[in-house]
Structures are given as C-alpha cells and as structure tokens.
Amino acid sequence: MNFEAISAVGAALNVRAKSELDSQLIYRELKSGIMDGSYAAGSRLPTERALAEHFDAARNSVRKTLNLLEDEGLIVRHVGRGTFVRSAPAQDEFTLAELLEARLLFEPNLPDLVVERITPELIAEMEEALERVRDAESWDQFKEAKYALHMAIARGSRNRFIISIFEQIIASRRRAGWGRPGQQLSPVLVVRESAYRDNLVILDALRAGDADKAREAIRDYLLRMLSNVSSN
Structure with a gap:
C-alpha cells in the first residue's frame, strides 16, 4: 500500500x-x-x-x-x-434485574427450537453480529451488536411470538437507555471481550446442533449478568 x-x-x-x-x-x-x-x-x-x-x-x-x-x-x-x-416520554416500570429474571425463565430453552430450524444465513448473521461485539469501540456499538445477535438467535426459532418478545425486550432497553455512556463502570474495551467469549460459546453450540450445551451457556451467561446487576 x-x-x-x-x-x-x-x-x-x-x-x-x-x-x-x-x-x-x-x-x-x-x-x-x-x-x-x-x-x-x-x-x-x-x-x-x-x-x-x-x-x-x-x-x-x-x-x-x-x-x-x-x-x-x-x-x-x-x-x-x-x-x-414527545408529550409523555416512554418509561419502563421494571428494572434490568427483573428483565433478566424473566429471560432466565424462557431463554435457556430457546436452543431446543433453534438447533432444529436454524439456517446457514442466520448463522452467518450471528457470526457477523458477534464480530461487531468483539470490535465495538463505543457503548452504542456494543449494545446494538448484542441486540443484533439476540435477534438473529430469536429468528432462528422461526416462532413469530418469540421474535416479537425479543423485539419488545430490545425496544424497552433502548427506551430506558440501559448501558448508555456514563452508566457503565468498566470500559467497553474490557466488557466486550468477556461478552464475546460468552456468546461465542453459545454460537458454537448452536452451530454444532448441541441444544444442551447452548442451554447451559445461555443460563450461565444470564446468571452472570444478573449477579453483576444485583451487586451494583
């Protein structure tokens, strides 16, 4: 060059x-x-x-x-x-901890559907989103990459109700501003590495068609997030 x-x-x-x-x-x-x-x-x-x-x-x-x-x-x-x-800005009446508790009730079971219905196109979409998580240089980039990854996994279920739930979860997080600049104690360059590793385990399991391993990885990931939120 x-x-x-x-x-x-x-x-x-x-x-x-x-x-x-x-x-x-x-x-x-x-x-x-x-x-x-x-x-x-x-x-x-x-x-x-x-x-x-x-x-x-x-x-x-x-x-x-x-x-x-x-x-x-x-x-x-x-x-x-x-x-x-807006005359009445939208406000959520639940906390991030409450959302994570709810996700723990259903999200670990999502791989049962995804491993049966996932397509090569969705796997490629997940891989691209995960690369964006790893390479994020700001909290906005990091959060949007994670949202894209979650939505790709949800679409892998081919279940419109599940997809709708994830769309509402992401919309509520955007409205509440969770994870916006100034709200985080750790630099995004630190957090993105652990998030990349955790989600890579999930993606590898889904690619391999291993619903049990993906279920365990999702549960562990959500429990760690809940523990971090509860301790702050």
Missing part, C-alpha cells in the same frame, strides 16, 4: 471516529435536555442544520442521534413540520 493510500485510510478512520464521538455527545446533550425539561414536552427541537452547526458536527451524525432518540420514544418527527419532544 503506497503513502497516498495509507493517508486516505487514516483520514477515513479519523472521520469515522469523529462522527462516532459527535453522535455520542449530541445524544447525551439532547437526552439530558429532554429528561431535565430544558426541552419541554411538546416543544420543537432545533433543525438538523442548526444542531450540526451548534455541535460542529456533520448532519449525518445529527441524523443518527435523532434516529436513536426516536427509537427510544423520546421524540417524534413530522415531515415538513420538524422534530418534537
């Missing part, structure tokens, strides 16, 4: 890193303003252009942040009218 090519790659990486940092900053500032009432319920947010100028960021970074806030139920966007703070 010549010098010009190396310089181009370096520049692209710098742009990507700045975009990620900008998105995290904009997310924190806007969500904080919504939650503390600085942006009142029903009020209109500044335009994408105004936000980009205020934060000295690219408009695609602003757009990415607004998409995330919309997914969390904090804002609503109307074409031609603008972006508004």
Whole structure:
C-alpha cells in the first residue's frame, strides 16, 4: 500500500471516529435536555442544520442521534413540520434485574427450537453480529451488536411470538437507555471481550446442533449478568 493510500485510510478512520464521538455527545446533550425539561414536552427541537452547526458536527451524525432518540420514544418527527419532544416520554416500570429474571425463565430453552430450524444465513448473521461485539469501540456499538445477535438467535426459532418478545425486550432497553455512556463502570474495551467469549460459546453450540450445551451457556451467561446487576 503506497503513502497516498495509507493517508486516505487514516483520514477515513479519523472521520469515522469523529462522527462516532459527535453522535455520542449530541445524544447525551439532547437526552439530558429532554429528561431535565430544558426541552419541554411538546416543544420543537432545533433543525438538523442548526444542531450540526451548534455541535460542529456533520448532519449525518445529527441524523443518527435523532434516529436513536426516536427509537427510544423520546421524540417524534413530522415531515415538513420538524422534530418534537414527545408529550409523555416512554418509561419502563421494571428494572434490568427483573428483565433478566424473566429471560432466565424462557431463554435457556430457546436452543431446543433453534438447533432444529436454524439456517446457514442466520448463522452467518450471528457470526457477523458477534464480530461487531468483539470490535465495538463505543457503548452504542456494543449494545446494538448484542441486540443484533439476540435477534438473529430469536429468528432462528422461526416462532413469530418469540421474535416479537425479543423485539419488545430490545425496544424497552433502548427506551430506558440501559448501558448508555456514563452508566457503565468498566470500559467497553474490557466488557466486550468477556461478552464475546460468552456468546461465542453459545454460537458454537448452536452451530454444532448441541441444544444442551447452548442451554447451559445461555443460563450461565444470564446468571452472570444478573449477579453483576444485583451487586451494583
């Protein structure tokens, strides 16, 4: 690779890193303003252009942040009218520990269906999501990669009710903001390694068609997560 090519790659990486940092900053500032009432319920947010100028960021970074806030139920966007703070931001009435307890009741049994119905395409999707878990450089990337992995496993069941449950679980976690920047005690570079190892055991078992091993791995993984949450 010549010098010009190396310089181009370096520049692209710098742009990507700045975009990620900008998105995290904009997310924190806007969500904080919504939650503390600085942006009142029903009020209109500044335009994408105004936000980009205020934060000295690219408009695609602003757009990415607004998409995330919309997914969390904090804002609503109307074409031609603008972006508004929801009158009653969605709030979950259960804790992460309660969610993990519920997942322990049914999720370890999921491999019984998955090993019988999984496809090579879904295995490839799981592998790609797991690589994203391993390579995540921010909490947003880490969480979204884990969500993608969980959804791929759920789709492997070919059961629409189970898939719907996982969609609701992920939507609730996004709304509640669990795992957002500032809420974690450990750096993402540390946590991603253990998460990668734990989920690799699950994926290897599913690839091998070993429902018993996958069941045990999922149960152990959820128990560790519950223990960590309960001890904090």
